[in-house]
Amino acid sequence: MITASNLSKYFGPTVALKNVTFEVKKSEVLGFLGPNGAGKTTTMRILACYHPADSGTATIAGFDVFDDPLEVRKRIGYLPENNPLYMDMGIVDYLEFISKVRAIPPSKRKDRIRHVVELCGLQKELGKDIGELSKGFRQRVGLAQALIHDPDILILDEPTIGLDPTQIIEIRELIKKIGKEKTIILSSHILPEVSATCDRIIIIHQGEIVGSGTPEEMASKSKGGEIIYITIRGPLQEIQSKLGSMEKIKEFKKIGEKENGLNQFEIKSDVGVDLSEELFLLVVQNGWSLTELHQEKANLENIFLQLTTKEA
Amino acid sequence: MRNILAIFQKEFKSYFNSPIAYIFIITFILFSSWLFFRTFFLIGQAHMRPLFGILPWLFLILAPAITMRAWAEEKKLGTMEILMTLPIKDYEVVLGKFFSSVLFMITAVFLTFPLPLTVYVLGNPDTGTIIGGYLGACLMGGAYLAIGLFISSLTKNQIVAFIVSIVTCFALLVIGEDFVLMSTPNMLAPIFTYLGLGTHFESISRGVIDSRDLIYYFSVIGFFLFLNILTIESRKWK
Numbered sequence: 001m002i003t004a005s006n007l008s009k010y011f012g013p014t015v016a017l018k019n020v021t022f023e024v025k026k027s028e029v030l031g032f033l034g035p036n037g038a039g040k041t042t043t044m045r046i047l048a049c050y051h052p053a054d055s056g057t058a059t060i061a062g063f064d065v066f067d068d069p070l071e072v073r074k075r076i077g078y079l080p081e082n083n084p085l086y087m088d089m090g091i092v093d094y095l096e097f098i099s100k101v102r103a104i105p106p107s108k109r110k111d112r113i114r115h116v117v118e119l120c121g122l123q124k125e126l127g128k129d130i131g132e133l134s135k136g137f138r139q140r141v142g143l144a145q146a147l148i149h150d151p152d153i154l155i156l157d158e159p160t161i162g163l164d165p166t167q168i169i170e171i172r173e174l175i176k177k178i179g180k181e182k183t184i185i186l187s188s189h190i191l192p193e194v195s196a197t198c199d200r201i202i203i204i205h206q207g208e209i210v211g212s213g214t215p216e217e218m219a220s221k222s223k224g225g226e227i228i229y230i231t232i233r234g235p236l237q238e239i240q241s242k243l244g245s246m247e248k249i250k251e252f253k254k255i256g257e258k259e260n261g262l263n264q265f266e267i268k269s270d271v272g273v274d275l276s277e278e279l280f281l282l283v284v285q286n287g288w289s290l291t292e293l294h295q296e297k298a299n300l301e302n303i304f305l306q307l308t309t310k311e312a
Numbered sequence: 313m314r315n316i317l318a319i320f321q322k323e324f325k326s327y328f329n330s331p332i333a334y335i336f337i338i339t340f341i342l343f344s345s346w347l348f349f350r351t352f353f354l355i356g357q358a359h360m361r362p363l364f365g366i367l368p369w370l371f372l373i374l375a376p377a378i379t380m381r382a383w384a385e386e387k388k389l390g391t392m393e394i395l396m397t398l399p400i401k402d403y404e405v406v407l408g409k410f411f412s413s414v415l416f417m418i419t420a421v422f423l424t425f426p427l428p429l430t431v432y433v434l435g436n437p438d439t440g441t442i443i444g445g446y447l448g449a450c451l452m453g454g455a456y457l458a459i460g461l462f463i464s465s466l467t468k469n470q471i472v473a474f475i476v477s478i479v480t481c482f483a484l485l486v487i488g489e490d491f492v493l494m495s496t497p498n499m500l501a502p503i504f505t506y507l508g509l510g511t512h513f514e515s516i517s518r519g520v521i522d523s524r525d526l527i528y529y530f531s532v533i534g535f536f537l538f539l540n541i542l543t544i545e546s547r548k549w550k
Contacts, residue, residue, distance in 0.1 A: 048397045051547050073399040080397070084390030088329040089322075100318035101398045129329075145394070 001026045001153060001183040002047065006056035009042050009207075016042040017053070018207040024200075029179040031194030032187035033304065034204040040187035041081045043204070044157045047185070048078040060153060074103075077146030081157040083139055087131030091122060091141055094130060095148060102149040116144040120174065136167035143174065154178065156186040160193060172197050191304055203304060228267045228275055228295050229255075234288030236263055242282060248273055262291060315400045319408025320415075323382070327416050336377050337420045344370055348427050358435025363427055364445040364517040368485055368510040371449075371456050374420065376477035378413050379460030380470045383544075387468040402544045406537055410454075410461055417453045421446065440519035448516030451529040455509055456481050458536035465543045485509045 002024040009017040017039045024030045032040045046053045047060060049069035057064060063071040086094060092113065099109045117123055120140040125133060130141055139159065146154060159175065160168045175184065175197050188194050194201050195215040203211040203218075211218065232239055236254075243252050248269050256264035269275050276295055283290045327333040344363060347370075351362045386392040395405060431437045460477040467473050486492050488508010493501050505511055509532070512525035 045393070050393055050397050070399050070401070073397055076397075078394075078397045080390065080393040082390055084392075084394055086326070086391055087389065088326065093322075093325065097318060097322045098398070100321075101315055101400055103314070103399070 002060050004058040007053045008055045009053050015207050029184045029198045031198030031201045033194050033201055038204045039207040044155050048155050076153045077151040079142045079146045079156045083142035085130045090129050098145050099148050112148055116147050120144045136163050154182055154184045226269050231264045231292035232288050233261050315404040316408045319405050320412045323409050323412035340374050340420050341423055344424050358431050358437045360442050360445050367449050372481050375456035376460045376474045378416055379457055379464050380474040382409050382461050383465040384467050384470045384473045403541050406540050413457045414454050421449050444519040445517035448513045452513040455529050455532040458533040462536045462540040465540050
């Protein structure tokens with residue numbers, strides 16, 4: 001659905017994008033992850049035909065973004081960074097304007113507007129001007145605007161930025177719901193966000209792609225290995241010697257002690273090694289008791305930090 | 313065409329979404345009526361000259377006030393990115409904005425209709441000069457608006473757009489005035505007279521609709537709208 005090959009973009013002497021190449025398949029949700037200023041917005045603007053790349057090409061649904069911008073724009077819904085809106089327009093006026101320019105036939109406009117209003121949960125706010133809405137509802141207006149012509153492809157630049165946790169979850173749910181049938185590219189600098197909503201992640205840093213894969217693949221690439229936190233009640237020395245004799249444990253350390261002989265350990269092992277069951281059995285066999293065991297899953301943070309702080 | 317219409321409607325509505333439009337229309341009518349009647353009864357002649365004489369100066373404020381937000385606001389809010397990623401051509405947006413500003417100005421000018429009515433009640437004016445005057449006002453207004461729109465597209469700041477538009481229109485207006493022409497070299501004088509925004513309006517408002525005057529205004533409008541399209545397109549230059 002979307003291909004980008006060797007996209008580069010410079011703003012004066014600053015390199016915004018350097019040979020960015022990627023592909024998005026039909027009905028895939030791709031997450032663009034990167035620190036602020038990494039080139040996420042620049043990429044999205046190129047795909048949305050807002051400004052061209054200095055070199056390289058990109059196609060959307062087979063149309064080149066530079067040669068056929070109108071055909072591309074017809075097929076995408078775009079939520080720009082910071083969700084710009086006409087503050088003094090009414091919601092319905094705004095959606096009507098967009099549907100006119102989106103060439104939705106007059107007979108269908110009402111239905112489409114009603115549909116996106118319901119989809120985005122805007123029913124109760126309809127009488128208001130956009131400027132009167134809270135940030136969460138403005139975001140929904142932005143999404144409604146992007147969805148009104150039922151595009152196959154959605155480009156969402158930081159769709160949940162600045163929202164409170166409940167709103168973030170609601171917007172994520174919405175994206176998941178839409179993502180079942182549409183191809184979506186979304187950007188974010190928040191890790192849990194992309195791992196929660198995306199099928200595939202591309203990590204971009206200083207204009208270059210530094211990593212890509214499914215959230216699971218990315219996690220398994222983590223150099224840090226798996227970490228288990230465990231709290232055991234039992235004699236400290238015995239526990240330590242037994243843990244020391246387990247081959248699969250790369251490293252363990254005691255990180256805390258509570259009253260009643262509770263000992264907390266951090267246990268590291270190699271990637272892909274799941275020790276939780278063995279640890280449980282060990283505790284049972286020795287007649288100790290286990291009060292806590294949790295595994296640090298999907299260590300995206302680590303990868304993200306590794307990939308984006310290389311030079312630092 | 314459909315796109316131009318959609319932009320046109322959106323823009324025209326947006327004038328009335330804020331109180332600024334009403335304030336400007338009312339101020340414009342107040343000023344024009346006051347300035348009209350101030351000399352009208354003194355001269356005691358049934359014609360519209362007092363109004364048409366001051367229109368070029370009143371437009372100097374009214375037109376930039378209409379156009380100042382047209383692009384500057386889009387840039388400041390960032391809605392430019394929405395607008396320019398819709399399936400719409402750049403020139404369609406420029407034309408839609410231009411036509412809506414023209415209609416707004418025509419509305420303001422049309423609301424001065426009590427003045428010619430008064431003239432008709434009190435005397436027997438020359439209808440040709442009144443029609444010519446209003447037609448000329450629309451054309452001259454169009455030129456001011458095209459200039460103002462272009463300048464608005466250069467900045468994010470409405471106030472900057474407003475003031476620079478006033479200064480630009482002022483410069484183009486006064487170069488055709490006798491006062492300036494007296495001190496210009498003889499070689500340039502005819503060029504300045506031709507380029508002056510007000511000179512052609514004067515001849516149209518005398519009731520003489522000359523194709524040269526029409527061509528002048530249409531070329532000024534065309535030229536600045538073209539520059540406007542170029543500035544909007546410039547983001548796409550490699």
